[in-house]
Amino acid sequence: xxxxxxxKFNVLVVDDExxxxxxxxxxxxxxxxxxxxxGDGVDAYSKMEDEEVDLxxxxxxxxxxxxEELLKRLVDSYPTVPVIILTGHGTIETAVxxxxxxxxxxxxxxxxxxxxxxxxKRALSTRELVLQHRQMQQELDKRRDFSNILxxxxxxxxxxDTVRQVAPTRASVLITGESGVGKELIADAIHNLSGRKDRPxxxxxxxxxxxxxxxxxxxxxxxxxxxxxxxxKRGRFELSNTGSIFLDEIGEIEQSVQxxxxxxxxxKRFERVGGEETMEVDTRVISATNRDLKQEIQNGNxxxxxxxxxxxxxxxxxxxxxxxxxxxxxxxxFVREFAEENGKPVEGIDPRARAALYSHPWPGNVRxxxxxxxxxxxxxxxxxxxVDDLPPGIGQSDRNSTIHVEIxxxxxxxxxxxxxxxxxxxxxNKSRTAEILGIGRKTLHRKIKEYNLxx
Ligand SMILES: Nc1ncnc2c1ncn2[C@@H]1O[C@H](COP(=O)(O)OP(=O)(O)OP(=O)(O)O)[C@@H](O)[C@H]1O
Ligand SMILES: [Mg+2]
Numbered sequence: 001x002x003x004x005x006x007x008k009f010n011v012l013v014v015d016d017e018x019x020x021x022x023x024x025x026x027x028x029x030x031x032x033x034x035x036x037x038x039g040d041g042v043d044a045y046s047k048m049e050d051e052e053v054d055l056x057x058x059x060x061x062x063x064x065x066x067x068e069e070l071l072k073r074l075v076d077s078y079p080t081v082p083v084i085i086l087t088g089h090g091t092i093e094t095a096v097x098x099x100x101x102x103x104x105x106x107x108x109x110x111x112x113x114x115x116x117x118x119x120x121k122r123a124l125s126t127r128e129l130v131l132q133h134r135q136m137q138q139e140l141d142k143r144r145d146f147s148n149i150l151x152x153x154x155x156x157x158x159x160x161d162t163v164r165q166v167a168p169t170r171a172s173v174l175i176t177g178e179s180g181v182g183k184e185l186i187a188d189a190i191h192n193l194s195g196r197k198d199r200p201x202x203x204x205x206x207x208x209x210x211x212x213x214x215x216x217x218x219x220x221x222x223x224x225x226x227x228x229x230x231x232x233k234r235g236r237f238e239l240s241n242t243g244s245i246f247l248d249e250i251g252e253i254e255q256s257v258q259x260x261x262x263x264x265x266x267x268k269r270f271e272r273v274g275g276e277e278t279m280e281v282d283t284r285v286i287s288a289t290n291r292d293l294k295q296e297i298q299n300g301n302x303x304x305x306x307x308x309x310x311x312x313x314x315x316x317x318x319x320x321x322x323x324x325x326x327x328x329x330x331x332x333x334f335v336r337e338f339a340e341e342n343g344k345p346v347e348g349i350d351p352r353a354r355a356a357l358y359s360h361p362w363p364g365n366v367r368x369x370x371x372x373x374x375x376x377x378x379x380x381x382x383x384x385x386x387v388d389d390l391p392p393g394i395g396q397s398d399r400n401s402t403i404h405v406e407i408x409x410x411x412x413x414x415x416x417x418x419x420x421x422x423x424x425x426x427x428x429n430k431s432r433t434a435e436i437l438g439i440g441r442k443t444l445h446r447k448i449k450e451y452n453l454x455x
Pocket of ligand 2: 183184
């Protein structure tokens with residue numbers, strides 16, 4: 001899945017004057033759009049139901065249903081379709097009202113075709129983001145059935161293949177990778193795709209417990225086994241009988257506990273702490289670590305025999321920066337999730353924000369990407385996420401060192417942007433700005449005036 005590709009757009013032109021309607025229609029067709037014509041609001045509204053319309057250009061004064069009424073209905077029923085309003089001379093007041101009612105923009109008649117062209121392009125660029133986002137959502141829905149694991153990269157596909165293949169077996173799986181890459185999610189998928197999915201799935205966070213606590217947590221204890229053992233307690237291995245156990249952060253376990261885990265893996269047997277009776281257990285062991293266990297073996301911190309028992313199948317999850325192809329789909333999924341959760345009408349991500357998400361190195365991996373988009377959605381003010389919505393540190397350096405000029409801008413508009421951006425980056429210092437731009441200070445002053453850039 002990629003961000004961005006060509007689309008063909010349908011533009012609906014609504015005007016009761018045949019000449020204007022057809023004239024605009026021709027102009028738009030020449031620009032490569034598919035055009036639908038309607039003679040009034042009622043006609044327009046019914047055409048909206050028949051066809052996937054991407055943009056509406058509507059006159060205000062029309063018989064049967066006025067442009068105002070049509071606009072109101074469109075904003076209600078098709079909130080992601082932009083509407084450009086056409087107004088006669090001297091009716092700026094109504095145009096402003098239309099903008100308040102949700103029009104994308106307005107054009108005064110007689111229509112200047114160059115301005116129309118630019119406006120249409122601008123309106124459709126937002127619409128395009130919405131459509132791309134929607135396409136991404138459909139792609140997401142198709143994947144729901146497998147698991148919550150997202151990814152298109154070769155690496156993720158290979159991992160998902162392994163998950164499917166290994167899940168139904170009893171083989172021990174060791175999942176390795178940096179913090180936040182999705183190790184636990186993969187462990188969940190393995191259990192849920194196995195024949196044990198309706199049996200217990202017990203998770204143990206090995207790093208959180210001291211050596212002695214971990215031992216009694218894993219294997220249980222008899223009443224009076226140690227001070228505080230007021231009653232008999234069943235351990236996690238016992239609880240996971242007939243199901244699976246997830247030993248998270250296995251690299252943090254002390255040697256004394258390692259040897260007991262080895263015995264469970266080899267003989268399926270263990271004793272409770274302070275107990276005589278040998279218990280038998282049938283459990284599937286999935287473990288995870290962000291350490292390099294081979295190195296830990298060399299350093300004498302981890303038992304080699306245990307390593308081989310745990311690592312019958314290894315799933316290594318690469319950091320997100322090494323599989324950037326996964327970012328667009330994940331970003332779309334997280335945006336949807338957090339938009340729903342927070343009741344925000346976010347429908348897309350603009351190109352600069354996408355670029356920022358794509359190029360960030362994500363040291364905290366998927367967890368960091370998730371948190372970033374949660375915050376962005378919560379902070380967002382519109383339908384489309386922008387770089388300004390992203391948390392500090394993501395895309396900001398980008399913002400200060402690049403100048404954004406949209407295709408469709410005139411040379412003069414581009415020049416204005418370059419001057420404005422450079423001035424801004426130099427905190428308004430005109431001599432440095434002139435120097436960077438390679439023009440004299442007089443010229444700069446003149447252009448600042450000409451482009452109305454005096455702040
Ligand atoms: N491929 C993925 N698709 C969707 N969500 C993912 C994916 N990978 C990770 N996540 C999400 O990112 C977050 C971190 O994932 P997870 O807790 O599984 O990472 P981890 O590797 O176990 O991290 P740690 O080593 O810090 O425990 C979770 O919210 C998880 O749902
Ligand atoms: Mg984890």
